[in-house]
Amino acid sequence: MTDPVLEVRRIDKSFGAVEALRQVSLGVHSGEVLGLIGDNGAGKSTLVKCVAGIIKPDAGEILIHGEKVELASPRDAHERGIETVHQDLALIDTLDVTGNIFLNREIRHRPRLAGWMDKRRMHREAKDILEGLHINIPSVRHPIQKLSGGQRQAVAVGRSVAWGRQIVLMDEPAAALGVEQSRLVLELIKTLRDRGLAVMLISHNMQEVLDACSRVVVLRHGAAVADIELADVTTRDLVQLITTGTAA
Amino acid sequence: MNTPGDSSSGSRPAAAASTVGIDPESQLARIRAGFLRNGIVIALVLEVLFFWSQSEKFMTTSNIRLIFLQVAVVGIMAVPTALLLMSGYIDFAVGSTLGLSAVVLGKQLEAGTHPVTACTLTIIVAAGVGLCQGILATRGRFAPIIVTLGFYTAVRGLTYVVNDGDLASGWTGRFKEIGQGLLPGVGIPNPVIIAGAVFIIGALFHTKTVWGRHMVALGVNAEAARRAGINPWRLPLLLYVASSVGAGIGAIVLVSRLNSAPPTLGEGIEIEVLSAILLGGVAFGGGKGNLLGVAAGVLFIGVLNDGLLLLGAKPFWVRVSAGLALVAAAALDATSRYFERRATGGEE
Numbered sequence: 315m316t317d318p319v320l321e322v323r324r325i326d327k328s329f330g331a332v333e334a335l336r337q338v339s340l341g342v343h344s345g346e347v348l349g350l351i352g353d354n355g356a357g358k359s360t361l362v363k364c365v366a367g368i369i370k371p372d373a374g375e376i377l378i379h380g381e382k383v384e385l386a387s388p389r390d391a392h393e394r395g396i397e398t399v400h401q402d403l404a405l406i407d408t409l410d411v412t413g414n415i416f417l418n419r420e421i422r423h424r425p426r427l428a429g430w431m432d433k434r435r436m437h438r439e440a441k442d443i444l445e446g447l448h449i450n451i452p453s454v455r456h457p458i459q460k461l462s463g464g465q466r467q468a469v470a471v472g473r474s475v476a477w478g479r480q481i482v483l484m485d486e487p488a489a490a491l492g493v494e495q496s497r498l499v500l501e502l503i504k505t506l507r508d509r510g511l512a513v514m515l516i517s518h519n520m521q522e523v524l525d526a527c528s529r530v531v532v533l534r535h536g537a538a539v540a541d542i543e544l545a546d547v548t549t550r551d552l553v554q555l556i557t558t559g560t561a562a
Numbered sequence: 563m564n565t566p567g568d569s570s571s572g573s574r575p576a577a578a579a580s581t582v583g584i585d586p587e588s589q590l591a592r593i594r595a596g597f598l599r600n601g602i603v604i605a606l607v608l609e610v611l612f613f614w615s616q617s618e619k620f621m622t623t624s625n626i627r628l629i630f631l632q633v634a635v636v637g638i639m640a641v642p643t644a645l646l647l648m649s650g651y652i653d654f655a656v657g658s659t660l661g662l663s664a665v666v667l668g669k670q671l672e673a674g675t676h677p678v679t680a681c682t683l684t685i686i687v688a689a690g691v692g693l694c695q696g697i698l699a700t701r702g703r704f705a706p707i708i709v710t711l712g713f714y715t716a717v718r719g720l721t722y723v724v725n726d727g728d729l730a731s732g733w734t735g736r737f738k739e740i741g742q743g744l745l746p747g748v749g750i751p752n753p754v755i756i757a758g759a760v761f762i763i764g765a766l767f768h769t770k771t772v773w774g775r776h777m778v779a780l781g782v783n784a785e786a787a788r789r790a791g792i793n794p795w796r797l798p799l800l801l802y803v804a805s806s807v808g809a810g811i812g813a814i815v816l817v818s819r820l821n822s823a824p825p826t827l828g829e830g831i832e833i834e835v836l837s838a839i840l841l842g843g844v845a846f847g848g849g850k851g852n853l854l855g856v857a858a859g860v861l862f863i864g865v866l867n868d869g870l871l872l873l874g875a876k877p878f879w880v881r882v883s884a885g886l887a888l889v890a891a892a893a894l895d896a897t898s899r900y901f902e903r904r905a906t907g908g909e910e
Contacts, residue, residue: 366789368788368789387791388788388789388790388791389791392791398789400789403786404783404785404786404789404790405783405786406778406779406782406783406786406787407782407783407849408778408782408849408850409775409778409779409782413775417775417779417787417790417792418776418787418790418791418792420772420775422772428771429771429772429773430770430771430772431770431771431772431775440582441582444582445582449582450582451582452582453582454582
């Protein structure tokens with residue numbers, strides 16, 4: 315097998331006395347969807363935040379294409395082609411759909427230093443991006459707060475799909491979504507996979523994990539207790555791994 | 563661009579290839595929404611109609627010019643301070659900064675420094691106050707309201723220290739043109755021209771530039787903005803400096819207009835500035851509002867002060883009304899949030 319696009323080696327992270335992550339190692343390859351599962355408080359979101367540059371691990375290494383990287387800020391992560399869909403979406407309510415998709419990536423008129431935004435072009439490109447992903451939004455000029463929960467989620471996922479060049483991290487992207495919208499999110503994840511990106515998916519929905527992922531890593535009390543291929547694995551097996559840390 | 567069919571389809575998905583619209587809102591709807599968000603514009607119109615009906619002197623050229631002249635300094639200061647509020651921070655020390663800047667300016671002019679040099683130095687002193695406040699409130703993570711209340715007191719104290727019992731006044735030369743002159747040919751007082759320019763620059767910054775957008779993002783949801791890679795400190799720090807520089811410019815205009823620089827200058831003006839901003843629909847805690855509303859808020863206070871005096875009210879009542887205007891701002895804010903809830907289907 316080729317080198318993983320993203321590799322995490324022996325990551326430690328504590329919050330005070332709580333050890334959120336203990337010596338966690340894993341790798342995600344190009345064109346692969348890795349499931350990251352575990353009970354509440356197992357450390358899944360903490361791991362995602364480390365790779366997204368939001369929090370700094372206490373120890374351990376993060377490698378991209380085999381090269382060790384320092385991810386001191388979300389900006390560093392973006393520059394390395396890492397995009398994240400957060401559990402709490404991280405959208406700006408009062409900005410419109412376009413504003414959120416292009417947040418901190420605004421298209422500027424020349425000279426760029428003047429900071430003058432090309433709103434028309436951003437609206438057009440945002441429309442193209444969403445249409446290309448078959449995401450249904452009444453207008454890219456709608457403020458985010460006027461959209462339904464599913465539409466917001468679609469915008470958040472669409473943003474990461476549009477900008478992700480190497481790695482996309484998804485923390486419960488389909489939580490609280492209807493059946494139809496969940497399917498759309500799964501489709502988007504498969505689109506990313508087929509484009510050759512490395513995707514890491516956190517989900518509590520085992521059916522979703524079995525459907526989208528080819529491999530899972532199970533976190534339990536901050537440690538990676540299993541790393542298995544998903545051929546011939548059932549929902550029951552996964553639940554067993556999450557609750558006891560061992561396969562049946 | 564849009565096909566004619568999907569422009570008014572609302573939340574219903576369009577049937578054909580196009581699933582995303584660009585602009586379903588008509589111009590009219592946007593103007594209506596703008597007014598709803600700027601209840602103050604309506605309040606201002608009603609206020610003007612009221613005083614017009616009550617006093618013959620109200621709607622005269624000289625009185626209107628007076629109103630604009632009276633609010634010019636508040637307007638100049640309100641713009642950068644409003645932008646700072648939108649980014650989620652607060653500067654309550656603008657009046658004190660104005661005082662310190664004025665005294666520094668007065669001392670320089672009295673010592674015979676060239677007005678250009680004196681004004682430059684004044685702006686640098688003001689910017690310094692903003693920089694100190696800004697660093698503590700942003701990078702230092704001190705509670706902004708406490709920092710700024712501290713500076714409110716300390717900077718005013720410093721003003722008296724620098725002033726040292728002296729009253730700088732009565733200089734000659736072209737310096738007084740800034741505050742007393744009229745724009746040739748048009749007859750508009752210079753301070754009003756300056757305020758207008760500041761408003762236009764501020765509004766363009768807010769609505770047209772990348773930084774205006776990032777400022778709003780930080781004010782609405784600082785964590786989300788940070789996750790998008792926006793530096794959470796840089797813009798607010800810059801806006802603290804801008805807010806203080808606004809007070810510095812206010813000091814130059816006011817000293818020039820009054821031809822003196824007493825250390826009491828600008829006492830209480832921060833209440834007027836904040837009232838105008840809050841009346842204008844900018845929310846404490848950031849994000850909301852625009853400078854059109856702030857301009858209306860500034861004028862609302864100016865018209866109120868002027869109208870009450872025209873009607874023969876005692877000056878104390880002007881103070882009462884200024885305080886009540888601030889409370890009215892809260893009422894206006896509550897009303898607009900009510901309409902917003904109704905418009906978004908009750909979520910909040």
